[in-house]
Amino acid sequence: MISRLTGNICEITPEGNVVLDVNGIGFEVLVPASTAQALSSSGRGEMTTLYTHLSVREDAMVLYGFMSREELSLFRQLITVSGIGPKGALSLLSSLGADDLRFAVVSGDVKTLSRAPGIGKRTAERLVIDLRGKLEVRSYEDLENHSGAEAGGAAGGTQLPAGDAQNDAVEALTALGYPRLDSVKAVRKAAADGAEETEDLLKGALRYMA
Numbered sequence: 001m002i003s004r005l006t007g008n009i010c011e012i013t014p015e016g017n018v019v020l021d022v023n024g025i026g027f028e029v030l031v032p033a034s035t036a037q038a039l040s041s042s043g044r045g046e047m048t049t050l051y052t053h054l055s056v057r058e059d060a061m062v063l064y065g066f067m068s069r070e071e072l073s074l075f076r077q078l079i080t081v082s083g084i085g086p087k088g089a090l091s092l093l094s095s096l097g098a099d100d101l102r103f104a105v106v107s108g109d110v111k112t113l114s115r116a117p118g119i120g121k122r123t124a125e126r127l128v129i130d131l132r133g134k135l136e137v138r139s140y141e142d143l144e145n146h147s148g149a150e151a152g153g154a155a156g157g158t159q160l161p162a163g164d165a166q167n168d169a170v171e172a173l174t175a176l177g178y179p180r181l182d183s184v185k186a187v188r189k190a191a192a193d194g195a196e197e198t199e200d201l202l203k204g205a206l207r208y209m210a
Contacts, residue, residue: 002063005029006049012040018065020050029065030086033094038067055086064090071098074135081130083123092116102135104181112179166191169201178209 007022016036018029029050031039039048050065051072064086066072071093078089092101095116104112105128113124166187173183183205190204 002052002054004049004051005063005065006047009039009042009044009046009048011044012036018050020048027063029063030090031065032071032090032097034097035065035067053086062086074098074102077131077134078127081123081127083126084119088116088118088123091118100181103184104179105131105135107180108132109180112181165196165198165201168198169205172198172202173205173209182209 005020005022005027007020007027009018010021010026011019013019013028016031016033018031018036018039020027020029029052031050035050039046042048048067050067051069052066053064053072053075055062055064064075066075075086075089075093078084078092079086084092092113096104096112100112103109108128110121110124110128113119113127114121119127169187169190170180170183173186174180178186186205186208187201189208190201193204195201195204
């Protein structure tokens with residue numbers, strides 16, 4: 001098992017894969033879009049570490065790489081779900097990012113999960129059923145800031161206080177068919193603009209959703 005690679009960035013392939021030179025040996029690693037973008041900014045020759053998962057099939061051995069152990073752990077949880085292989089898990093992480101993906105699963109946002117290429121509604125529903133009780137996010141603010149902090153049950157949870165105007169606005173938006181994740185972000189932005197009452201939050205959020 002290859003659990004980690006540390007080496008110099010040789011190449012970012014057109015497909016978004018990373019080639020690392022580790023003591024003269026080039027390892028091609030499949031990474032999420034966010035990782036490829038971050039490493040592209042670092043430039044060739046820069047030293048980096050990727051936490052890896054080795055997928056072994058009859059016809060191929062494929063390395064998947066991540067910039068944190070937490071992201072690797074999420075990837076491994078995803079591939080335990082029936083119908084989601086390593087490529088599907090990578091697609092989810094590339095399309096949504098780790099934080100948004102966790103929240104979409106915890107909040108049961110099938111519509112958002114279905115946006116990832118190759119992930120249909122049934123697979124998204126299975127994701128929610130299998131992983132909903134295993135993933136946690138600390139707060140909406142953590143998601144918006146994309147802090148990358150380890151998920152795990154700090155105060156705040158994934159629900160706004162019952163009866164809160166922001167929560168009411170989110171529920172109204174989801175009733176209109178908007179994805180819950182997008183609704184939360186839009187309502188938070190409206191609140192940051194100074195809106196407090198449900199009606200004002202809803203109006204402000206709809207401007208961001210447009």
